[in-house]
Amino acid sequence: MTEVSPLAPAGFPDMPAIDGVRLAAAAAGVxxxxxxxxxxxxxxxxxxxxxxxxxxxxxxxxxxxxxxALADGGGxxxxxxxxxxxxxxxxxxxxxxxxxxxxxxxxxxxxxPADAVFTASTGVIGEPLPAERITAVLGDLxxxxxxxxxxxxxxxxxxxxxxxxxxxxxxxxxxxTVTINGIAKGSGMIAPDMATMLAFLFTDAxxxxxVLQDLLAPAADRSFNxxxxxxxxxxxxxxxxFATGRAGNGAVTDAxxxxxxxxxxxxxxxxxxxxxxxxxxxxGASKFVTITVTGAEHDEAAxxxxxxxxxxxxxxxxxxxxxxxxxxxxxxxxxxxxxxxxDRLTIAMGGHAVAEMGSAVTGYDEGPxxxxxxxxxxxxxxxxxxxxxxxxxxTCDLTHGYISIxxxxxx
Amino acid sequence: MTEVSPLAPAGFPDMPAIDGVRLAAAAAGVxxxxxxxxxxxxxxxxxxxxxxxxxxxxxxxxxxxxxxALADGGGxxxxxxxxxxxxxxxxxxxxxxxxxxxxxxxxxxxxxPADAVFTASTGVIGEPLPAERITAVLGDLxxxxxxxxxxxxxxxxxxxxxxxxxxxxxxxxxxxTVTINGIAKGSGMIAPDMATMLAFLFTDAxxxxxVLQDLLAPAADRSFNxxxxxxxxxxxxxxxxFATGRAGNGAVTDAxxxxxxxxxxxxxxxxxxxxxxxxxxxxGASKFVTITVTGAEHDEAAxxxxxxxxxxxxxxxxxxxxxxxxxxxxxxxxxxxxxxxxDRLTIAMGGHAVAEMGSAVTGYDEGPxxxxxxxxxxxxxxxxxxxxxxxxxxTCDLTHGYISIxxxxxx
Numbered sequence: 001m002t003e004v005s006p007l008a009p010a011g012f013p014d015m016p017a018i019d020g021v022r023l024a025a026a027a028a029g030v031x032x033x034x035x036x037x038x039x040x041x042x043x044x045x046x047x048x049x050x051x052x053x054x055x056x057x058x059x060x061x062x063x064x065x066x067x068x069a070l071a072d073g074g075g076x077x078x079x080x081x082x083x084x085x086x087x088x089x090x091x092x093x094x095x096x097x098x099x100x101x102x103x104x105x106x107x108x109x110x111x112x113p114a115d116a117v118f119t120a121s122t123g124v125i126g127e128p129l130p131a132e133r134i135t136a137v138l139g140d141l142x143x144x145x146x147x148x149x150x151x152x153x154x155x156x157x158x159x160x161x162x163x164x165x166x167x168x169x170x171x172x173x174x175x176x177t178v179t180i181n182g183i184a185k186g187s188g189m190i191a192p193d194m195a196t197m198l199a200f201l202f203t204d205a206x207x208x209x210x211v212l213q214d215l216l217a218p219a220a221d222r223s224f225n226x227x228x229x230x231x232x233x234x235x236x237x238x239x240x241x242f243a244t245g246r247a248g249n250g251a252v253t254d255a256x257x258x259x260x261x262x263x264x265x266x267x268x269x270x271x272x273x274x275x276x277x278x279x280x281x282x283x284g285a286s287k288f289v290t291i292t293v294t295g296a297e298h299d300e301a302a303x304x305x306x307x308x309x310x311x312x313x314x315x316x317x318x319x320x321x322x323x324x325x326x327x328x329x330x331x332x333x334x335x336x337x338x339x340x341x342x343d344r345l346t347i348a349m350g351g352h353a354v355a356e357m358g359s360a361v362t363g364y365d366e367g368p369x370x371x372x373x374x375x376x377x378x379x380x381x382x383x384x385x386x387x388x389x390x391x392x393x394x395t396c397d398l399t400h401g402y403i404s405i406x407x408x409x410x411x
Numbered sequence: 412m413t414e415v416s417p418l419a420p421a422g423f424p425d426m427p428a429i430d431g432v433r434l435a436a437a438a439a440g441v442x443x444x445x446x447x448x449x450x451x452x453x454x455x456x457x458x459x460x461x462x463x464x465x466x467x468x469x470x471x472x473x474x475x476x477x478x479x480a481l482a483d484g485g486g487x488x489x490x491x492x493x494x495x496x497x498x499x500x501x502x503x504x505x506x507x508x509x510x511x512x513x514x515x516x517x518x519x520x521x522x523x524p525a526d527a528v529f530t531a532s533t534g535v536i537g538e539p540l541p542a543e544r545i546t547a548v549l550g551d552l553x554x555x556x557x558x559x560x561x562x563x564x565x566x567x568x569x570x571x572x573x574x575x576x577x578x579x580x581x582x583x584x585x586x587x588t589v590t591i592n593g594i595a596k597g598s599g600m601i602a603p604d605m606a607t608m609l610a611f612l613f614t615d616a617x618x619x620x621x622v623l624q625d626l627l628a629p630a631a632d633r634s635f636n637x638x639x640x641x642x643x644x645x646x647x648x649x650x651x652x653f654a655t656g657r658a659g660n661g662a663v664t665d666a667x668x669x670x671x672x673x674x675x676x677x678x679x680x681x682x683x684x685x686x687x688x689x690x691x692x693x694x695g696a697s698k699f700v701t702i703t704v705t706g707a708e709h710d711e712a713a714x715x716x717x718x719x720x721x722x723x724x725x726x727x728x729x730x731x732x733x734x735x736x737x738x739x740x741x742x743x744x745x746x747x748x749x750x751x752x753x754d755r756l757t758i759a760m761g762g763h764a765v766a767e768m769g770s771a772v773t774g775y776d777e778g779p780x781x782x783x784x785x786x787x788x789x790x791x792x793x794x795x796x797x798x799x800x801x802x803x804x805x806t807c808d809l810t811h812g813y814i815s816i817x818x819x820x821x822x
């Protein structure tokens with residue numbers, strides 16, 4: 001059994017029920033026996049939905065299906081069925097058929113249109129999904145639906161994850177308290193747009209589907225699209241947000257409505273929390289790295305520079321080696337393809353400047369920096385000296401553990 | 412001492428003299444004592460020059476200087492001075508001054524304009540280059556110039572390389588035999604545009620500088636820009652081609668001249684040879700991987716897909732693990748951002764189809780594929796089914812050795 005990541009949080013959070021959401025998980029034997037590998041979520045009538053999916057051009061059958069269902073179904077949701085163990089990607093027409101089988105069976109159980117059922121799969125690519133093993137357990141799952149099964153739900157979607165990932169936030173919309181719960185998975189093949197990363201967010205807020213989408217997409221850009229473990233993008237990445245409306249807050253018709261300020265912030269905060277948990281479970285990770293880029297031409301340029309640093313194997317191995325090797329950071333800035341001023345570039349580690357205005361800080365005290373590099377949480381700040389663009393990205397180091405996991409595991 | 416890469420060629424090639432070129436190498440103590448770390452090359456009057464350099468936006472001082480010298484000096488060359496141990500990158504104004512010191516001293520020795528002297532540095536980033544250690548040995552180097560010192564020259568520019576890299580070709584231009592010799596270095600921070608990769612090519616052909624440049628750039632695109640070890644791009648990458656003219660072939664004024672057909676092919680072949688040697692010395696490499704992409708929208712799309720596969724840590728670790736994990740290849744194709752037809756995608760390993768027309772080849776015999784994956788030379792062929800674009804890229808696997816080298820070595 002794999003050990004839990006040394007960067008894992010103390011435990012799974014205490015997640016309250018979300019009015020209108022019930023969950024159940026079961027062991028269907030999709031790939032392994034006796035492993036909980038299927039999640040069913042039922043959402044109350046009236047639930048709206050939004051989604052952000054991988055930009056991979058070889059997206060999995062479930063991703064293609066979800067995109068179509070969101071477009072065709074008008075953003076309503078009644079069910080979500082997710083399996084681990086098999087990604088149902090690169091499975092051709094058989095893959096599409098397997099999705100249809102799962103969706104149709106779920107829709108029949110929940111007595112809803114097929115387009116109100118969403119689905120995701122994560123695991124091995126290229127093997128036919130044994131849909132019949134999933135449909136075989138749907139009846140039991142339906143009978144066992146439970147408003148408090150968040151930890152089981154988070155566990156059901158894990159693959160090489162070493163801990164289940166969840167987060168919860170409560171805020172007010174115009175005086176009404178609403179809650180957002182989220183679960184996520186992912187530990188390898190993690191990189192923007194997006195990662196083998198699944199995240200499912202549920203709220204009792206009453207929000208139209210179009211508003212949900214406008215809230216979800218930018219928050220994903222500043223959370224899940226700002227993390228990377230290995231620069232690899234999955235065929236299955238999906239982030240979905242479901243809103244049951246049961247909290248009964250007043251009508252909101254625009255994502256920019258000031259009444260949503262606290263909700264927007266809480267959603268961003270929860271998604272950032274989940275995204276960071278994914279990085280903390282990065283395959284082989286021994287250090288959690290926060291990279292703040294300032295002074296870029298614009299925010300997107302800053303994000304690209306941050307990801308170039310975060311994806312550099314040389315930077316990541318240096319961090320694993322506890323080496324404050326800022327030369328490799330300079331290299332990564334240079335390869336990002338974004339404007340940077342060589343003679344204004346400034347780099348700090350753990351808050352200590354190691355390079356300023358284009359060259360090493362002469363005679364800087366290596367002691368505090370070396371001590372910082374020995375810690376679990378590494379902070380790197382880079383100012384590229386050309387503008388006001390800013391971004392924060394998160395990654396982990398690259399260790400022997402990553403090689404061990406990936407030279408063996410067939411994902 | 413690091414062991415020689417298991418993928419290394421049997422030995423350094425037998426390199427003939429190039430009329431008009433003399434070389435010498437010495438131990439200047441740039442970073443380490445008693446390590447040969449400076450190369451001086453003298454080219455005869457009348458030598459022309461061309462260069463292709465890193466596109467890094469934090470390019471080193473020598474790269475900036477070479478670009479300017481080529482532009483200002485009209486493409487003439489009399490000297491080349493190269494050091495290992497220090498990249499003279501991110502060294503600010505002091506770095507520019509160090510270059511000027513080395514160039515001026517070399518120009519004085521060779522009695523030529525400063526713009527006829529080219530320079531390159533490779534090694535640690537961000538530390539001031541001790542130019543005085545280099546200039547201190549220039550007199551001895553000049554006194555020791557030798558037409559046969561190719562092996563010593565190739566050794567002088569090594570950093571983490573485990574073997575010296577050289578190649579030679581002889582062909583005719585309109586009935587006159589000409590020779591091309593090349594030396595190169597690089598084993599980490601290798602990725603297109605370009606890599607910590609230095610390559611210096613010398614020929615006795617008589618070719619104007621503009622023709623040389625038109626020959627060099629496309630050949631670099633199909634050789635050094637088609638290799639990757641870790642996706643990291645260096646601040647120092649330089650490929651230069653010098654032509655002494657001593658072979659006395661007839662005048663050629665256009666790179667497309669049919670008289671140059673054999674020369675073009677030989678130059679491409681030599682550069683591909685050197686590029687492959689660099690991959691064969693990839694840090695920690697245990698397998699040499701050739702990736703052929705066909706059916707892309709155009710050749711550049713094919714190259715990008717090939718590099719997405721070649722740079723994928725998941726693909727590279729699967730190869731290290733001798734796992735024919737074509738699902739990760741599908742993933743990499745998807746993230747390349749180029750057109751591909753999921754339902755026409757075909758993948759072969761070692762000449763054996765494992766996936767055809769968008770799904771696994773049912774019941775394919777895993778034996779020959781498994782045997783192929785255990786070898787040192789891995790061939791992957793991918794057809795993405797949308798057009799006639801084609802490219803071949805070369806890489807190596809990602810092993811524990813890469814982590815060991817880079818979590819310790821401060822480059």
